[in-house]
């Protein structure tokens with residue numbers, strides 16, 4: 001980086017306490033920063049360090065270093081430091097602040113970092129009103145990578161990637177971050193300041209301090225945009241660079257306060273305190289469930305069930321009742337649904353297994369029980385049913401082409417039966433009743449216990465119970481729709 | 484604790500909270516969304532943080548922030564979201580930050596579909612981000628393991644200061660099975676290196692930068708040492724009737740469940756077939772595979788992909804035995820019978836080869 005004479009107006013103060021006295025993380029020249037002479041980053045760092053000193057928050061501060069020329073901010077700030085990926089400082093800062101609400105989190109970002117690659121993160125952090133502070137250095141260029149166009153590069157300006165000058169037709173217009181963010185509801189404080197000479201710097205110092213102080217007070221999102229010289233890439237000496245900030249840049253990016261709700265802003269309500277650890281199992285619902293495994297039913301059983309029908313016929317629910325009751329009965333169980341848009345498109349099915357031994361695969365490719373609540377499901381799954389298996393079909397007779405003399409078919413108008421006892425939507429329960437009646441797979445008490453656990457509405461519980469009973473009756477008495 | 488019937492995705496969250504996880508940052512995606520939904524329900528009740536991020540890119544960087552601040556944090560996603568998180572995973576590994584990521588795999592490439600697949604193996608197990616790093620990868624095959632391996636994942640993440648992925652598929656995520664949770668609840672602890680905004684932690688720095696080549700090389704060697712240690716200490720697998728097997732099936736996740744059924748059926752037919760189920764995909768049970776190869780004549784890898792773990796099996800066996808592959812993709816899960824038909828052919832081939840050798 002070229003050497004420049006120190007500009008005569010540079011005021012030499014003693015080092016802020018929030019800077020390390022020696023920059024030991026820096027490989028060499030540990031008494032000076034890595035920034036070029038006249039670089040805005042160096043000045044901005046000082047303003048931040050002073051504000052930290054003044055507010056007495058050095059121990060509480062966590063500095064988030066971006067990717068860009070300020071990537072090594074952690075060389076200098078004697079605070080907690082986290083260096084992050086390009087553009088992601090607002091996401092990282094969000095989680096640091098939420099994890100440690102007492103900390104003072106400063107996200108420091110360049111214009112490529114914040115306004116280009118990290119545009120989504122800054123907008124959403126601002127929109128959530130994350131109560132941290134963003135210091136945004138707008139130098140209209142990519143410094144670190146050697147002078148490519150930034151989203152804030154002025155029109156007409158030549159950069160290494162706009163060799164003919166930035167052209168609005170090709171690259172769009174300089175992005176005005178403060179104006180953009182000020183359209184959001186949540187931010188508390190947004191101001192644009194500049195480093196074009198002492199007066200502007202003094203003003204910038206005040207803005208930086210306010211933005212940090214807001215956080216100390218627990219107010220919401222604060223951002224200060226700092227128009228900042230980059231003499232090296234601009235190929236100017238520091239004085240010329242400051243003049244450009246004062247003139248052309250300030251014209252393109254008007255200075256001022258774009259949002260100030262520091263008076264009306266309220267403090268984000270604190271999260272409820274963490275419960276004692278011993279409470280957590282109850283909160284997670286872990287204390288409910290099947291307490292003791294009852295003695296296993298006599299004999300071995302291995303039910304491989306496929307339940308299928310239209311969405312809304314309670315296909316998945318029927319499967320869930322089966323496994324709940326099966327678990328109570330001391331069986332190993334599994335339930336695997338068809339999921340996602342498939343369910344929305346109108347058909348639904350699930351694989352259910354109840355077994356006296358451990359279940360290997362939860363997939364049921366050769367069911368010994370098919371519960372088909374509609375015709376398409378019957379047609380789809382009937383060919384997969386194992387010989388001597390059970391087929392329950394919701395209808396008055398098996399449709400054409402659905403003959404399987406090697407299976408035991410139970411054909412009943414389950415929807416009509418359900419309608420008669422209260423609601424056609426309880427067809428899944430009449431079919432479940434028929435399954436119990438025909439196969440003795442589970443006792444009715446077990447199923448009722450499962451139902452009571454699963455169904456919270458008293459009215460539905462009654463309907464379901466009646467439906468279950470009439471389903472059992474329908475197979476025992478051979479009730480059909482004529483009766 | 485009593486047995487509970489819950490979905491795999493929900494079991495992950497409950498296991499995580501019992502393991503002391505107090506932060507979830509994530510972006511919805513089928514078939515992983517129930518993870519975010521369960522976290523949204525429980526995290527605020529246990530004094531934790533739940534936040535729906537604006538993208539997976541943001542979510543993984545939020546994990547970076549939470550981990551930096553010393554909180555056990557996790558996210559859950561699937562294929563497209565995992566792709567977006569790879570840069571962040573590289574940073575997490577580089578900065579030595581622990582966290583847990585659950586990947587409930589769906590069909591790809593591109594938008595693919597939402598049905599179960601195992602096509603994320605390469606990007607997750609080989610490390611899809613840049614640089615010399617690995618992620619530890621655990622592959623549950625049941626709802627019970629969704630809970631218990633998530634708990635283990637947090638311990639491994641802390642021990643190795645590295646991201647750990649729980650790699651499952653749509654089936655395991657969506658299915659319900661009985662789960663028994665441990666009675667113990669881990670107390671959240673703040674590691675000494677965390678940056679927490681306190682006087683004690685003021686000197687702490689989280690970074691992945693090492694400008695000097697020698698320094699970066701030393702850092703990479705340090706990471707490598709951790710991975711070697713994990714390879715020695717953390718390999719986990721389940722061996723199912725593999726000891727006397729002539730043909731060993733290799734599969735993980737839902738596939739392993741299907742393979743167990745296939746093994747049982749094959750044994751009924753008198754075929755000496757067994758199963759090796761890697762529980763850790765990285766570190767991979769290579770030594771066990773080589774040990775089995777002393778007796779086994781052939782290996783059959785089955786995956787819901789066109790053959791990704793297959794490479795690791797081949798590398799492990801170093802050409803000692805033939806490795807055949809049976810894969811389904813696009814969201815199709817093979818039935819046990821389908822795999823068995825393939826395995827019968829392999830058994831017959833091996834028998835012919837043996838007979839030929841005996842005659843020769």
Ligand SMILES: Cc1ncc(C[n+]2csc(CCOP(=O)(O)OP(=O)(O)O)c2C)c(N)n1
Nearest residue numbers: 067068069086110111112113141142143144
């Ligand atoms: C994902 C990714 N893409 C690109 C880069 C390369 N890169 C590093 S810094 C930078 C631009 C920084 O510009 P700015 O944010 O304006 O900061 P300045 O250097 O000007 O202070 C870029 C593109 C990167 N580190 N990561």
Ligand code: SF4
Nearest residue numbers: 036039069143230231
């Ligand atoms: S290149 Fe520009 S932004 Fe980077 S240090 Fe030098 S002057 Fe500062």
